[in-house]
Amino acid sequence: MSKKNNYFEYAKLLSNQYSTFLSNASVEHKVLEIFDGQLPSQFDDDLTIRESLNKFLLHHYPNETTIKSTFINNVLLKTNNHVSIFELNVGKSRLDLCKINGISKAYEIKTDLDTPRRLNQQMTDYFQVFDEVYLICSEKNLNIMLPHLQKECGVYTYNVTKKGRYIFKKYRQASTSNYISSLAQLSALTKKDLFSFFKCPHLETKDAMINFIINNKTDKEINKLFKLCLKNKFRENWGFLVDNNSDILEIDYQWFFKNLLSPKIVYL
Template sequence: MQKKNDYFEYAKTLSNQYSTFLSNEAVKHKVLNIFNGQIPLDQFNSDLKPREFLNAFLLHHYPNETSIKSTFVNKVLFKTSNHVSIFELNVGKSRLDLCKINGNSTAFEIKTDLDTPKRLKQQMENYFQVFEKVYLICSVNNIKNMLPFIPNECGIYTYYITK
């Protein structure tokens, strides 16, 4: 098995088949099915539950918007309390990935390494018309591609993938 390329493809397939509405048993079945019954636990703690394994595997091998959003929500957004979070909100001609409202309104747009900045200028224009603060969330590898498309007033969260 060519692990790196195969793992990317496995993760892409898992991502396409995954839904938060799946039961733990259904997630386990999908994971086992993708890996022909052999989950590659060599990379992760063998005590992980199927959903935890799936999230860790996706984040490491296919860091798409869903896995980045999940990590951001758990590690950053939920560190504060007394706010309302809204996901996938239509704003003008754009769809905002995430926002929080708690006396101030804050918008978060996620651009992963799998994204291009093609729509970013229009998204920023839409978001700044509605929200007091706007942040871009992107990887340290992709920030140079995104910077020309965001205004100076835009905040930036960067991330990188760790083992």
């Protein structure tokens, strides 16, 4: 296999074998093993092995992880006073990213490795829970994805330059969802959330608690409290990623968001 022409395949192998908690020696061993004992020319001598791997994967393997992290860098981190969340269970779907401030925004990523097969179910779920819904896809896949989207769905496109730089453009602004369901919003939360943020008594089942809230609060109140709940629940996680952003590699964003460990310790 020619290294020059198959960087995508090498990057795919490296991505599948990489874990944030691996030691630097283990990361180097895996890289050398995949490249037959010799570091590729694209690995910079001035960078650590992790930094070189991060750069290599961003450039040659635009999968969900790399697109998610570069979208955070290029779009979400450009504004303040919000909380963004990785991977939230919503209905029968698992949302890639969401952003919460006065407005809740859902972001579903479709890479060139994905198909639009599940988009209908995903969009149905997200429009019932979030004020605005966006799809993120590559420029070349835009026409494949568009027929599967509601007219209210916003779209961001991305393009990866020859130097590995990600460029995001807002192709279409999202419209406010007309499908918000209090039942769907409350179902996305835990019983602890329902007790803490909705002043709901501890009832035997989650369904009973949801019914109690729906019978005692308006849809507008529930939507407002739903956003407040998510902001407070994940504020520390997002704040940690923002505060330590310059010390965390893009391929590790989600891991640090979940684990809140110092990158200085993890990257020893």
